[in-house]
Amino acid sequence: MLLLNKEDIKKVFDMKDAIDAAKESLSIFSQGKSVVPLRTNIDIPKYEGQSLFMPAYVESLDSAGIKIVSVFPKNIEKGLPSVPAKMILLDGKTGDVICIMDGTYLTQLRTGATSGAAADMLSRKDSKNGALFGTGGQAASQLEAMLTVRNLNIVKVFDIDKERAEAFAERMSGELSRFSTKIVAAESSDDAVNDADIITTVTTSKKAVFNGRLVKKGAHINGVGSYTPVMEELDEYIVQNADKIYMDSKSAVLSESGDFIIPIQKGLIDESKINGELGEVICGKIQGRISEDEITIYETVGIAVMDVVTAYKIYEKAVKAKIGTNVDL
Template sequence: MLLLNKNDIKNIFTMRDAIEADKEAFRIYTEGRSVVPLRTNIPATKYEGSMLFMPGYIEDLDCAGIKIVSVFPKNINKGKPVTPATVLLLDGTTGEVCSILDGTYVTQLRTGAASGAAIDVLARKDAKKGALIGTGGQACTQLEAMVEARNLEEVYIFDLDENRTKAFVEEMQEELKHYNTKFRVAKTSDEAIDDADVIITVTTSRRPVFDGNKVKKGATISAVGSYLPVMQELDPVALTRASKIFFESTEAVLSESGDILNPLKDGSITKNDFSGELGDVISGKILGRENDDEIIVFKTVGIAVQDVVTAKKIYDKAVEKGIGIEW
């Protein structure tokens, strides 16, 4: 069994690798070539948290896995990850656990890469300005995926905690300096999304975090944070203005996300407004962006096939390069 920590993974697996892994995962999922039960969610109400168990199996890749991930928003005040996790990768030919990976970092990678995949596939090619709303544990890889997918000149970043936002911007400006993108602090979400070509929301908010009327024509929105029916980052106005609405998994989104469930319930949108799954765009079965004026929304809640494919790609590279600890 191979043990792989965050540094091991960072040394061998890039954000571009993660984006390509997610693209493959979405295609496999949409083509029905995986077994991905809906995740089990056990609430830890006392601590306003949730513990999630996410299994998956991919016969074509001879692998399976399960991620155990918790979402405890108050961890940010303790200096701990908001989404601590562990991934167990299984050899699909024997059923044995072949690797244990730092699931917190795998989650950050594959979740950021989901936005990166959506931007890569759906955003305008000439996108120059980005907006990121939220600076929690998932924000670093969301930002990296955004600038990996498009050559952006600047990204405006907003969070309710201005001091945390300033610290985040300074840290990211140094860590991601090789992208030559300028990161700026936005004082409001309206300022962040003003004229933005790509927008990522990654919060646990229970009410919309930006004004959907202010989204420019041609923008691509990746909504990441709403993983429960009570959470709703997206302004329904953005959905009604959108030309297309894509999911990574229609089943998962309609089981979990208030971003979509609440507007469906109040009649702001209907299921006829849904365009399909990103995997079908990637495989060429349906069209993505057709012109530069379309507002396109991608809603993701995360599915286990992302973790399994990403973990398998990381494991294969680690074995090839002799990285990790045998146990």
């Protein structure tokens, strides 16, 4: 059995690899070529946390797995990841565990990558301005993915804690200097979204993090942080008025994300507003953006097939490069 930590993964797998894996996994899912039960979510109210168990099987890769991931927002105050996780990968031919890897970094990588895949498929090719809401454990990979698929001049970062936004922008300016993109802390939510071509929200907010009326024509929005029915990052006006809406899994989003559950319950939209899944766009089943002026939204709650496909691709590369630690149990 192979053990892979964050540094092992980074040696063999970059964001472009992850975006390619995200596109493959979304296409597999939307074509019905995977088994992905809805995740089990256990609330841990004593610490304002949740633990989630996410299994999947992908026949084409002869691989299965389960990710155990927790979301504890207050971990940031302790200097710990707010989304700690471990990924267990199985050989689909034998059912035996072949790899355990750092699921926290895997989650960050594949979650950023799915937004990168959406931006690559749906945002304007000439996008120049980005906005990022949130600076937690998922934010760095979201930013890297945005910069990987589009040549942006500037990304404005907003957080309810201005000092945290400034520190994040400074750190990312160094870590992502190869992109030559100016990364700055936004003065306000309005400042961030003003003139933004790509907007990514990755917070734990229960209310809209930006004013949807300020979103310009042709913008693309990635909604990432809303994974429970009471969490609502996206402004209801923009959900009502977007031209195209896509999801990683329509059934999962409509079961879990307040971004859409709440406006549907209010009667502001119905399911006919949703165009389909991003995987359907990737495999050519449905159209994506067809006009420069269209406002597009991609909503993701995360599906386990992303973890299995990405983990399998990482495992393959690690074995080939002889990276990681082999153990017998």
